[in-house]
Amino acid sequence: xxxxNHSIVMLRRNFKHITRNPTSVFNAVxxxxxxxxxxxxxxxxxxxxxxxxxxxxxxGLMLLxxxxxxxATATAVNSDMTKGIINRFKVMDVSRGxxxxxxxxxxxxxxxxxxxxIIGVGFLLGFSPSASFVDWLGVIxxxxxxxxxxxxxxxxxxxxxxxPETAGLAAVPLVxxxxxxxxIVPADKMGAGLKQFAEYQPxxxxxxxxxxxxNGTPAAGDVIPALAxxxxxxxxxxxxxxxxxAKRA
Amino acid sequence: xxxxxxxxxxxxxxVWAGADxxxxxxxxxxxxxLRKTYGDKVxxxxxxxxxxxxxxxxxxxxxxxxxxxxxxxxxxxxxxxGGTARVAGHDIDTEAKxxxxxxxxxxxxxxxxxxxxxxxxxxxxxxLLGVNSGEQVIAGLLARFDLVESAQKxxxxxxxxxxxxxxLAMTLVGKPxxxxxxxxxxxxxxxxxxxxxxxxxxxxxxxxxxxxxxxYLDEADQLADRIAVLDQGKLVAEGTPxxxxxxxxxxxxxLRFSTVEELDAAARIFTDSTRDDEAMDLRVPSDGGTKxxxxxxxxxxxxxxxAEEFSVHTPDLDDVFLALTGHNTEVAAK
Numbered sequence: 353x354x355x356x357n358h359s360i361v362m363l364r365r366n367f368k369h370i371t372r373n374p375t376s377v378f379n380a381v382x383x384x385x386x387x388x389x390x391x392x393x394x395x396x397x398x399x400x401x402x403x404x405x406x407x408x409x410x411x412g413l414m415l416l417x418x419x420x421x422x423x424a425t426a427t428a429v430n431s432d433m434t435k436g437i438i439n440r441f442k443v444m445d446v447s448r449g450x451x452x453x454x455x456x457x458x459x460x461x462x463x464x465x466x467x468x469x470i471i472g473v474g475f476l477l478g479f480s481p482s483a484s485f486v487d488w489l490g491v492i493x494x495x496x497x498x499x500x501x502x503x504x505x506x507x508x509x510x511x512x513x514x515x516p517e518t519a520g521l522a523a524v525p526l527v528x529x530x531x532x533x534x535x536i537v538p539a540d541k542m543g544a545g546l547k548q549f550a551e552y553q554p555x556x557x558x559x560x561x562x563x564x565x566x567n568g569t570p571a572a573g574d575v576i577p578a579l580a581x582x583x584x585x586x587x588x589x590x591x592x593x594x595x596x597x598a599k600r601a
Numbered sequence: 602x603x604x605x606x607x608x609x610x611x612x613x614x615x616v617w618a619g620a621d622x623x624x625x626x627x628x629x630x631x632x633x634x635l636r637k638t639y640g641d642k643v644x645x646x647x648x649x650x651x652x653x654x655x656x657x658x659x660x661x662x663x664x665x666x667x668x669x670x671x672x673x674x675x676x677x678x679x680x681x682x683g684g685t686a687r688v689a690g691h692d693i694d695t696e697a698k699x700x701x702x703x704x705x706x707x708x709x710x711x712x713x714x715x716x717x718x719x720x721x722x723x724x725x726x727x728x729l730l731g732v733n734s735g736e737q738v739i740a741g742l743l744a745r746f747d748l749v750e751s752a753q754k755x756x757x758x759x760x761x762x763x764x765x766x767x768x769l770a771m772t773l774v775g776k777p778x779x780x781x782x783x784x785x786x787x788x789x790x791x792x793x794x795x796x797x798x799x800x801x802x803x804x805x806x807x808x809x810x811x812x813x814x815x816x817y818l819d820e821a822d823q824l825a826d827r828i829a830v831l832d833q834g835k836l837v838a839e840g841t842p843x844x845x846x847x848x849x850x851x852x853x854x855x856l857r858f859s860t861v862e863e864l865d866a867a868a869r870i871f872t873d874s875t876r877d878d879e880a881m882d883l884r885v886p887s888d889g890g891t892k893x894x895x896x897x898x899x900x901x902x903x904x905x906x907x908a909e910e911f912s913v914h915t916p917d918l919d920d921v922f923l924a925l926t927g928h929n930t931e932v933a934a935k
Contacts, residue, residue, distance in 0.1 A: 361728040365714070372716040372755065436712030443676045444775065445702040446729050 355447035362454025369428065370458070376428075380421035381466045385473050388413045391536060392477050401538060407481070410474040411562035412535025415555055417466035418499055419530055422506040423523040425459040429510025430519035433600065438511075452593055455510075456503035463499035481566040490565045497582045498558060502526065504589030511596040534559050554581035629654040629779050629810035630675065634684035637670055637834075644670045646834035647684065652827075657801070657811040659825035661818065661921070666831040668814035669709060672783045675812070676706045689779055705777030709784045711764035712771075713756050719743065719767050720752040726774035742770040746800070762793030769800065779810045786820060798823055818917050822846070830925055837925045849916045849924050852889045854897055857882040857910035866906050871897075882910075889913045 370377050388409070396405035432438045432451065441451050471479070483491065506523060513519035532550050533539070539550035550556055557577040564570035630652040637645040644667045652658040662668050673679040675686055677697040685692065691699040714722050723742060727735035743749045746766040756764065765785065772780060782801070786794040801824055805811060815821050821828045822842045829839040838845060858864040858881050867883050868876050874885045887893045894913070901908060 357731075358729060361725065364728075365717070365725060368721065369716045435715070436708050436710050437714060439678055439708065440706070440712040440771070441729070442678055443701055443704065443706045444726075444729060445698060 355450060355453075358447045358450035359453040359457070362450045363457050366428075366454050366458035370462075376424035377421075377462055377465070380417075380424055380462050381469050383420045384413060384417035384466055385469055387416060388470060388473055388477075392474075396477075399537060404478065404480070406474060406477045406479045407566075408563070409536065410470065410479050410481075411566055412530060412533070412559045413470050413474070414467045414495060414562060415498070415533075415535060415559055416527075416530040417470045418463045418495070418502055419527045421459060421462040421466055422502055422526050423520050424462070425455060425503065425506045426510040426513065426519040426523040427516045429455050429507050430513050430516045433511055434515060438597070448597070449594065452507050452511075452597060455507050456500065459503040459506060460496065460499040463502075464495070467495055482568045483566045484568055487565045487568055487570065490570065491562055494558065494561060494565070494578065494582070497579070497586070501582045501584075501586035501589060504586050504593055506589070508589050508593035508596060511593055511600065529553060530555055530559075554585065557581060628652055628687075629656075630658070630686070630688050630812060632675070632684070632686040635671070635674060635681050635686055636683035637667075637674060637679065637681050644834050645674070645681070648831075648834075648836060650829055650836065650839070652810060652812060654810050655805070655808050656826040657805055657813060657824050659821035659828045660812070660814045660831055661816070661821045661828050662814075662831035663816055663922070665833075667834045668831055669783055671831070672706070672708075672781050672812070672814060676704060676781055677701060702775075703778045705772035705775060705780045707765075707769050707772045707780070707782050707785060709787060711761075711768040713759075713764055713767050715757040716755060718753050718755055719748050719759070719763075722756060722767060722771055723774060726771045730775045732774060738774060742773060745803075746770045747796075760793075762789055762796065765789060765793070765797065766800070769797075773804075777809070779812065780804060782811060782813045784814055784816065787816065794820075818921055830921060832922065832926050838921075845921070846916070849920050851886055852913070852915045853884045854887045854889075854894065855882050855884055855910070855912045855914050856897075856901075856908040858906075859909045863906050863908075866904060867901065867908070870900055870904055870906075884914075887913070889915060 391413075392406050392409050396409070399405050399408075401408045429452070432455075438451060442448070506526070509522040510519045513522050530536075532546060533553055533555040534550060535555065539547055539556060542550055557574045558581060560574040561570060561578040564574055628651045630650070632648055632650045635645050635648040636643075648667075648671060650658070660668050660671060670679065674681045675688060675693060677693055677700055680694070685694075687693070688700045689703045691703075693700055714725065717725065720739060720743070723739045724735065726732075727738060732738055743752050746769070748763065748767060748770065751759065751763060756767065759767065769782075769785070785801070786797050789797065798820070801811060801813070805824075811824075813821070813824060825842060827840065828842055828845050829836050830845070831837070838848070856867060858867065861878075861881075864876060864878070864881055864883060868874060871883065871885045874883050876883050885897055887897060898911075
């Protein structure tokens with residue numbers, strides 16, 4: 353049997369987990385929507401960002417939606433590790449990374465559902481992007497790349513953590529990071545120190561790229577660092593996950 | 602012993618000289634000078650052992666002796682720092698994939714998927730291994746392990762014994778020729794333990810080779826053809842259960858007294874006993890049966906001696922360690 357088939361079997365297992373334990377996906381989808389309603393519907397009029405706030409916030413909230421799904425992924429991977437399921441797979445003649453690939457793809461699909469929910473609710477709140485078809489393809493491509501990168505990093509965190517609890521906790525910085533980016537308010541409106549952090553952290557160029565694409569005006573100055581960050585995170589996550597997977601028994 | 606071994610060896614020929622061509626003349630597991638260290642802690646300090654095909658080999662030792670590490674190395678989960686090992690004729694280092702295709706492993710903690718049902722757990726193994734007529738294999742295993750009724754329930758509702766059985770059933774999906782059982786009964790109630798023993802005997806009858814680790818002397822005694830005693834990463838003894846038990850103090854009755862006078866008097870009437878002045882007790886050899894126990898009590902009565910405490914002691918892992926290493930398991934587990 354090929355590695356691809358093994359990965360599909362593992363992915364099916366992940367889907368079954370989701371149907372048995374729907375709260376994790378519910379959290380991953382519902383929390384970002386709640387935050388969206390809070391910031392856009394409740395507080396939105398109080399922000400002065402130069403454009404309609406829902407148009408400003410939606411790209412950032414898409415990224416937040418990716419991050420909110422990661423806690424569940426980290427916990428699930430760690431529980432597979434600590435309960436010995438991964439060791440069971442490792443002593444079988446089964447392609448080595450299949451179980452991890454399954455987790456990454458399940459995580460990515462959860463992300464896409466959450467992002468679809470954010471875009472849907474965004475439209476209800478008056479989101480009016482001026483993106484062309486090609487721009488939308490760019491949005492989808494970037495979001496998939498981000499979900500893939502964040503997924504591998506989270507799988508690595510999950511493999512590395514000592515317990516499911518610490519794995520969930522390890523994903524918290526990833527959940528917090530969007531708040532310290534240009535997701536909610538522009539970085540240049542933040543205090544000194546935080547402002548520089550927000551400008552240079554990976555999520556800001558990614559959000560700005562999404563914003564540009566959705567406005568129909570993507571800027572190379574954002575796109576290149578955004579892609580570089582995604583590829584970098586994916587690579588680090590993948591290599592870290594692979595070496596931890598090989599070493600830990 | 603020998604004739605029986607020869608007969609089962611002959612039966613094995615047909616089974617073992619199969620697909621991957623390793624015959625009964627080569628051992629199922631052959632280990633030489635195996636070493637493993639974590640930082641500066643030596644966990645395996647040069648292990649040599651050999652397991653003949655179709656037999657049960659038990660690695661006996663207390664917590665921390667290195668049993669699980671040995672299993673992890675032999676099942677390709679961990680890389681050894683030194684030495685060589687061949688499993689079913691395949692080198693664990695250079696032919697790990699081939700090793701994995703012939704082994705099955707059931708660890709100390711049931712590695713089952715709690716969110717899936719028993720049936721789905723088995724189906725997962727069938728799908729991953731690409732087993733033909735998987736439905737029949739699953740139905741057969743559920744029946745064999747008495748899990749038919751709970752097959753559609755999520756594993757999170759299973760008892761410890763049921764999980765362990767499902768774990769072993771999952772291991773058997775791939776029809777492994779060599780099965781590693783790492784403390785398969787630790788934490789199980791006595792009834793589930795007996796069930797597990799019966800299952801293990803059934804596997805042996807099917808011609809499977811079993812590498813079993815345990816902390817229980819009686820378990821090794823019940824199941825194993827050969828026992829190796831592991832202490833702080835070294836094998837301190839190896840042999841058949843009978844050979845090993847010959848090195849142990851036998852079953853005896855312990856009598857504890859409150860005064861030295863009584864101890865002296867009792868020591869005089871039980872001439873074959875050994876006394877421990879510090880513990881104020883006397884160890885009288887006995888088979889532990891009611892007749893011999895009554896005889897001991899009657900003699901005490903006859904001389905109007907009363908012991909403060911009376912207990913029957915059968916040798917356990919502690920005795921093995923005391924006899925073989927001069928220290929008990931507490932020290933070994935340090």
